[in-house]
Amino acid sequence: MTTTDTHDVDTHDDHHEHPSDRSYVGIAIILAILTAIEVLMFIIEDSLGKTVVKLGLLGLMVVKFWIVGSYFMHLKFDNKVLTWLFVAGLVLAVAVYFIMMSAFEFSFWNDGFEDPGLPDIN
């Protein structure tokens, strides 16, 4: 980045109004509720089924990630270059490790694990 004089640059940082403190508290409450739903899904896994629980938990995780990134990290209000920068790293990481795990024949939906159950102490 080069420094420039005042006439070449119109604004600084594309700053927009950030949410109020009250909004931040509201966002934190939403995040807490989503976390509670996650734990509830874990508890009632047997009734919902593993596939539903896995999809539901992954969906909630993405929503929480998006909320923290957008509002707490201000990506929604900052220069879009920052969003692209972060998304680029994220997509690169997901792609690289998805390929790596595929090479090891990892399947998220059926990892071939059979729970042997508790040991027979008798």
Next chain:
Amino acid sequence: MADATIALEDHGHMETNTGISNNKLAMWLFLSSDCLLFGALISTFLLYRTNIGDNTPYTSAVEDVFDIPFTSLSSFVLLMSSLTMVLALSAVNRDDERNGRIWLLTTAFLGLVFIGGQVYEFTTFYNEFGLGYSTNTWTSAFYTLTGFHGVHVSVGILMLLGTVFGTRKSGLGKEKGENVELVGLYWHFVDIVWVIIFTVIYLIPIG
């Protein structure tokens, strides 16, 4: 003369041709690259998560050792620390130094509570279940992943305390807004990494 002067913004940093301060851009670049580090650690854990091996002193699924209510509470604490962090930034941007310091210290305290919880969890794993770092590949992957995250949280705590105590003489006014924002970005990143770890490692069922 005016053209030759280097313009400084309200936040005290030089203007750049992208409109983004160099420090902020550098922090986002770092966070973006850190995604690759945690991607490696998470995928390694996923590959080894069913690999209990012969050294585990019990035969049931290793997930049985997780104390989900306790870890949920830790996750809640870290999530709330993100709220206190953003409230700290908001206070500093309003030039409200006193509340800025209080919220920063609260964030550091919540981070310490989280780290305390992690130490308790590791100790319980070792003492009650005999799960050491090299017991099997599952434990190695688990301790490496959560340990690295713990180190990130600890560095964040140091950054928070450094911001509070390093500005005792210079003050923590609006001009320090960007410094607090950078610490905040790091802290929120550590939080979203835990959002992934908590879901993928602790909650998503095996099989």
